[in-house]
Amino acid sequence: MLVHSDRTLQLSNSVVTIGALDGVHRGHQELISHARKHANELGVPLVVYTFDPPPKVYFKNTIQLTPLFEKIKRLKILGVDHVIIAPFDSNFVARGVNSFLNELSDINPLKLYQGPDFRFGRNREGDINTLRQRFSVNVLDPVYCGSGIVISSSRIRSLLMQDRLSQAEQLLGWTVTSMETVIKDQEEKILPS
Ligand SMILES: Cc1cc2nc3c(=O)[nH]c(=O)nc-3n(C[C@H](O)[C@H](O)[C@H](O)COP(=O)(O)O)c2cc1C
Ligand SMILES: Nc1ncnc2c1ncn2[C@@H]1O[C@H](COP(=O)(O)OP(=O)(O)OP(=O)(O)O)[C@@H](O)[C@H]1O
Numbered sequence: 001m002l003v004h005s006d007r008t009l010q011l012s013n014s015v016v017t018i019g020a021l022d023g024v025h026r027g028h029q030e031l032i033s034h035a036r037k038h039a040n041e042l043g044v045p046l047v048v049y050t051f052d053p054p055p056k057v058y059f060k061n062t063i064q065l066t067p068l069f070e071k072i073k074r075l076k077i078l079g080v081d082h083v084i085i086a087p088f089d090s091n092f093v094a095r096g097v098n099s100f101l102n103e104l105s106d107i108n109p110l111k112l113y114q115g116p117d118f119r120f121g122r123n124r125e126g127d128i129n130t131l132r133q134r135f136s137v138n139v140l141d142p143v144y145c146g147s148g149i150v151i152s153s154s155r156i157r158s159l160l161m162q163d164r165l166s167q168a169e170q171l172l173g174w175t176v177t178s179m180e181t182v183i184k185d186q187e188e189k190i191l192p193s
Contacts, residue, residue: 001076005085009047009107014082015039016047016109018120020054022153023065024074026173027115027143032078034140035113045081047107051088056154058088063157065172074174082107097121101134112137145171 017035021028032048039046050071057064066074068085075083084107086092100121112135120126131137142150149155151171159168160176169176 001072001080001083003072003083003085005087007084007086007103009082009084011045011047011082011107013042013044013110014047014107015042015044015111015113016049016104016107017113018049018104019051019114019118020056020153021048021050021071021075022054022056023156023172024071024078024174025151025153025156025171026145027151029078029173030143031113031115031140032075032080034138035111036079038111038113038138039081042110044110046079047082047084047109048075048080049084049086049104050075051086051092053088054153055088058093062154063161065153065156065160094122097126097130100126101131104135109135111135113140114138115140115142117142 015035015038017031019028019031024032032046036046052068053064056062072083097120112131114128114131114137116128116139118128118131121130128137128139145151145155156168156171159165159171165176
């Protein structure tokens with residue numbers, strides 16, 4: 001797997017998933033697994049376009065489930081070919097939808113795989129319909145946990161903050177050992193003893 005931090009990757013075709021993907025939880029895994037399968041059928045590379053830090057960490061100062069190296073490790077395990085890491089900063093946040101879509105066209109996505117709630121661009125102006133004006137998009141039904149709640153990074157953050165580690169693990173599909181350490185570190189920074 002190749003990691004690109006300069007956003008200059010050019011491909012003649014690809015299958016793409018975009019997102020914060022904090023935790024690379026079971027919902028993200030399902031999305032990537034469908035995208036992987038389709039990329040194999042088409043014989044093209046699978047690209048994940050992600051953000052560092054995750055937008056919710058940047059805007060809402062939430063805890064971060066996976067540090068970048070852990071997210072990259074998980075994406076590699078899932079068989080992703082290229083990861084594009086966009087530095088999520090004030091310049092990036094100010095970009096309009098067209099600027100972002102123009103950048104995406106450098107990798108010529110034959111298909112994008114997203115969940116229904118995906119948003120992008122300045123003030124979250126873009127959605128699935130905006131994406132569809134330029135690219136072909138497959139929208140996956142949300143993956144739910146056993147209790148009928150949609151799996152999300154936010155839900156997992158909340159479970160971890162309540163020390164409900166085994167439930168968080170079920171939603172993540174990964175062990176929380178390394179993450180627990182990260183979260184404890186973050187808590188200690190917020191609440192110095
Ligand atoms: C070019 C670009 C600009 C963005 N600007 C904003 C913004 O102004 N406000 C905001 O809340 N999120 C912004 N975002 C983040 C998106 O709302 C969203 O979190 C991101 O596209 C990842 O999707 P996901 O949250 O479904 O993973 C931006 C995203 C992109 C790609
Ligand atoms: N449970 C899920 N089932 C299917 N797709 C999902 C699921 N959760 C997220 N996605 C999709 O994965 C992509 C990345 O989403 P994102 O990283 O924002 O996940 P999230 O869990 O919703 O995060 P957060 O709770 O921080 O908003 C988006 O296209 C989103 O719709």
